[in-house]
Amino acid sequence: MKTKIMSKFLILLVGFLVLSSCNDFLEEDLRDQITPDAFFTNDKEAELAVNGVYRLFHDNNVYRQRGLDNYYTSGADIQAANRDVNGAIHNYLIQEGTADGNGTWIQLYRVVNNTTEFISNIEGNENLSDDAKSSRLGELLFLRALAYYHLTNLWGDVPFYTEQLPVLERSVLGRTSKAEIRSAMKEDLARAFALLPGSYSGNDLGRASKWAAATLKAKYHLFDEEWALAKAECDVVIDGGAHRLLDNYADVFNQSDPSNQYNEEYIFVIDFEADYDGNLATTRTDDYNPRIRDEPAGRNNDTIVNGVSGSKVNIFQGLLRDQAEDMTGYGWSVPLPEFALQENWQDGDLRYDATIVTEYLGWKLAFPYFRKNWNLDQENSLRGNHPENYIVFRLADVYLMAAEAENELNGPGTAYFYVNKVRERAFEPDQPWSGLSKEEFREAMYDERKFELSAEGHRRMDLIRWGILLETVQTVQHRPWNNPAANIQPYHVLLPVPQNQLELNPNLLESDPTNNGYR
Structure with missing residues (x-):
């Protein structure tokens, strides 16, 4: 059964909106019992707070509609609209104030604000059991790292904090280097791995496990070309045994039964649910x-x-x-x-x-x-x-990351094992890779990830990290109403810091007056 994160109350904490919620197994209505002064006094309240952070990812600007998909799937070589819509994004007509991702920026920083606030309230809290503190801290560390993952993917250097700051102080922060942010998030994810459980069942399906933390950490390492560390994290997930590749590729995406929408290949998903108030359903x-x-x-x-x-x-x-x-x-x-x-x-x-x-x-x-x-x-x-559900991470991606990292480290010899595990179910009879040079393996991986992971929110970032976004967009066939090849520029690998944010905080231009090349 899916986790039903149902909206129960709104709490205002330190000047920002905290969306909290209650799972269906928490039957009592706590609306009249919880106030900011009384919050985090028991395990249940800590759980409610964390549920509220999961709920933030249900927003249209993130996973519910085309928030992240705008920038992770559009403007590449796999998909676009079937008519003349969304052209500013797909056709690289982005500029400050136009398709600059302001709504996504705001929502991701809501996650950062809430997770940072809640971590400070849970750490050392003697009202909570040790198990509750560990699991909730692990979840919050993971969810904050996921927010910073998207922020650094889309904007590079961004404002960064992991301690509670007054609202006025947060509002004038400049940008911190992507490298510094990612280094801190890798440390947080290592801590999250140690704190989180390895599996869930029943209504807790959908929560972040230690394998989700390891997978996100592997992503960070892969994007930073830290091949040995990326490979090590992938092996942790693969060898952990909690997940397996399904025998039939189509079964991975079969969510036709609303009461049975999880499978053993999923590592982390955003759990949506129809027929409830709020943004619990996906569009x-x-x-x-x-x-x-x-x-x-x-x-x-x-x-x-x-x-x-x-x-x-x-x-x-x-x-x-x-x-x-x-x-x-x-x-x-x-x-x-x-x-x-x-x-x-x-x-x-x-x-x-x-x-x-x-x-x-x-x-x-x-x-x-x-x-x-x-x-x-x-x-x-x-x-x-x-x-x-939105499938954020699944095991096939981990195998392909391991193959890529191993090839960059040592060539294709051992890397074949990982990629061929994914290809075993893709072909009948099997068509394993062999006899490739390191460069041939690398270029073959460009297509293997394309066909295995299409329309799952990975492609554009893959093309960016490989350094081939421009040449790919300029050579692929688009439909008559789209012409991204005529507009794409090298700086389009990042978004401009949104115009609304610059108006609120001019310090965002201090470290880069060009605003990622858009000025």
């Missing part, structure tokens, strides 16, 4: 679901099916509804033409059919879609009210 699925106004191909043409005549769209929609499905999405995230063509995948790659859909119920579609991320179910996954 991200709508970006991947088709619009019936677009489908099927030649939708307004007349046709005859089983002796019934009518427009193709009416007959097609009738077939969908016969199996309690419909196409009620936005079509904001569909495969780019080259990625949608099976001929551009390796022969025999079983991941293609699990990833791409170009026809449905025997009808050709006007656009290709990501089968792995759509859900047409009109009983359990309605428009604007979807329960699908």
Whole structure:
């Protein structure tokens, strides 16, 4: 069963909004019992506070809609909208005040504010049991490191603090180097690993485990090209035995049963839940679901099916509804033409059919879609009210990170083991890698991560860390309404510090008056 983080109350702490919540197994309504002065007096209240931080990641500017996806999936070589929308981001027309990520910046700093505040209230708190202090501190350290991971990915140097600061002092902070921030977060994640449990069950599914902390730490090391440290963290996760690669690639993404949306490959997900107040449901699925106004191909043409005549769209929609499905999405995230063509995948790659859909119920579609991320179910996954979890980390990613790090350290010899574990289920018969040089292995990994992890929020950052974003965007085929190749510049590997933040705090320009090259 999923963790149902239900909104129960709002608490104002030290000048910022703290969203707190209650899991379904906490039956009593604590709204009238909790005040800022009385908070953190027992284990339950500490849990409620941490639940509230998880809730912050449900915001539209982060994981609920296309907040992070705007900058992690758009503007690369895999996906874009099926019409002329979101062009400022995908076409690299970003500037201060235009698609500069201000909402995402604000929400991530809410996480930083709350986690830092709560850590100070939990550490050394004699009202809490040792087990509660350990687990809650571990979760908060992980969640803060996740926020700083996104902040440094998107903006590089950003304001940084890990101790409570008065609001006025926080409001004039300049930018700290990305290297310093990431070094501190790696230390925090090592501490989180020691504090966190290795597994959860029942309503606690969705909480951060020690393996989530190790995976995020591996990400930090990989992005900093600390190959030995990245490899070591990956091995910790792989050898820990808490997670396994599923036998069937399609099963990894099967969340059709709302009561059974976890599997052993998931390391950390943002847990969404339909039919509750607040932002507990996700609308991200709508970006991947088709619009019936677009489908099927030649939708307004007349046709005859089983002796019934009518427009193709009416007959097609009738077939969908016969199996309690419909196409009620936005079509904001569909495969780019080259990625949608099976001929551009390796022969025999079983991941293609699990990833791409170009026809449905025997009808050709006007656009290709990501089968792995759509859900047409009109009983359990309605428009604007979807329960699908956002998969942040899964084990296949860890294997591929280990392969990449091992190749950079020692060449492909031992690295084959890791990549071929992922490819075993991708091909029938198996098509393992062998006989590659170090450079050939590195370049082959560019495509392997592309096909294994498409539409999962990794691609653009991969292209940036490999130093090939510009050349990739300039050579891939886009649709007629998009032309990022004409606009992309070297500085687009980062966002500008948002204009609203600069107006509030001019000190953000002290260390870099160019604002990441946008001035």
